[in-house]
Amino acid sequence: MSRLSPLRRALLGGLLLAAAGVVQAQQVLRVTAIPDESPTELARKAGPLMKYLEAKLGVKVEYTPVTDYAAAVETLVNRKVDLAWFGGFTFVQANARSGGKIIPLVQREEDTRFRSVFITTDPAIKTLTDLKGKDLSFGSPSSTSGHLMPRSFLLQAGLNPEKDFKHVAFSGAHDATVAAVAAGKVQAGALNISVWEKLVADGKVDTAKVRVFFTTPTYYDYNWSVHADMPAALREKLKQALLALSRDTAEGKEVLELQRATRFVPTQPENYKGIEAAAKSAGLL
Known part of the structure; x- marks a missing residue:
């Protein structure tokens, strides 16, 4: 093998160090x-x-x-x-x-068996059909448990949110939905059961005021x-x-x-x- 000149050796070493840097990055x-x-x-x-x-x-x-x-x-x-x-x-x-x-x-x-819950502070709301003419908040429009699946179960119950509700809002997040319902900004909301249970366990929601009135069937x-x-x-x-x-x-x-x-x-x-x-x-x- 031919010997590398000091300049070529330095250049090769620099290239190897640069390559190592890329890998590390x-x-x-x-x-x-x-x-x-x-x-x-x-x-x-x-x-x-x-x-x-x-x-x-x-x-x-x-x-x-x-x-x-x-x-x-x-x-x-x-x-x-x-x-x-x-x-x-x-x-x-x-x-x-x-x-x-x-x-x-x-x-x-x-x-593998996830669920959503519908919550309210209104004592007159006991079933999904009681939501007719009411204000409802979902979470994010792209949320599975805060919008898509709750909407799907509403449609199965014969309710079209855009036609049957007074107003449909999107809070952006599950905890924000609970806050909106608790503050009376909307009469009902739909959210992830896991977040609901965590907020209840942490004492961050007054269950004497805000309650679950419907829990969906399970889904992935x-x-x-x-x-x-x-x-x-x-x-x-x-x-x-x-x-x-x-x-x-x-x-x-x-x-x-x-x-x-x-x-x-x-x-x-x-x-x-x-x-x-x-x-x-x-x-x-």
Whole structure:
């Protein structure tokens, strides 16, 4: 082999260092989540999980908040993030936007039988049909549990929100829906049962004033999704890290409690066909 001149050796060394820098720069897993709760609550939930994933994957993990549900969809579709926490409807939207390139990895065990609740302060409202002529708040327009599925069950009950209600509002988030109902801004609201139960447990809602009058049947909901362009080995490692979370360890217990999960279980695109059908039926997809 011919010997390299000092200049060529220096140039080659520089190129190798630059390449190493690129690889190192890519060793960051970027994570986001639909903003279905307040930014402070989302950040609180994300912290321990990001720390856990860093240790399991051996890469830096960064949580990046987004302003709305549509932004969460676009960031994963355009590969500006690597991992996204979606509701069932946002997963369906992202999968459609990407031409079928979004892969759901895992969902909470609770998400295999998720439900929504309708709440009110009005003693005259006891059933869905009592909502006729009333004001109702959903969460975000792209929310599965705060809009799509509640709307689907209203339609099944023979109620068209735009025709049968006095006014339809969108609060933007589940906790904001509860606040709107409690403040009397609307007479009823629909939201995620998990957030409702957490607010009740934390004493952040007066159940003597605000009550649940209807709980929906079950459906599949939230999941952690990635883009199909993620290397298969990293995708599998990430999936296994999430599946390995256990309440039997202090770390796992902290993460799972913040995620309001018993454990994570594998999921698949077929689980969300019902949500896709509901979205198309409601004219939302």
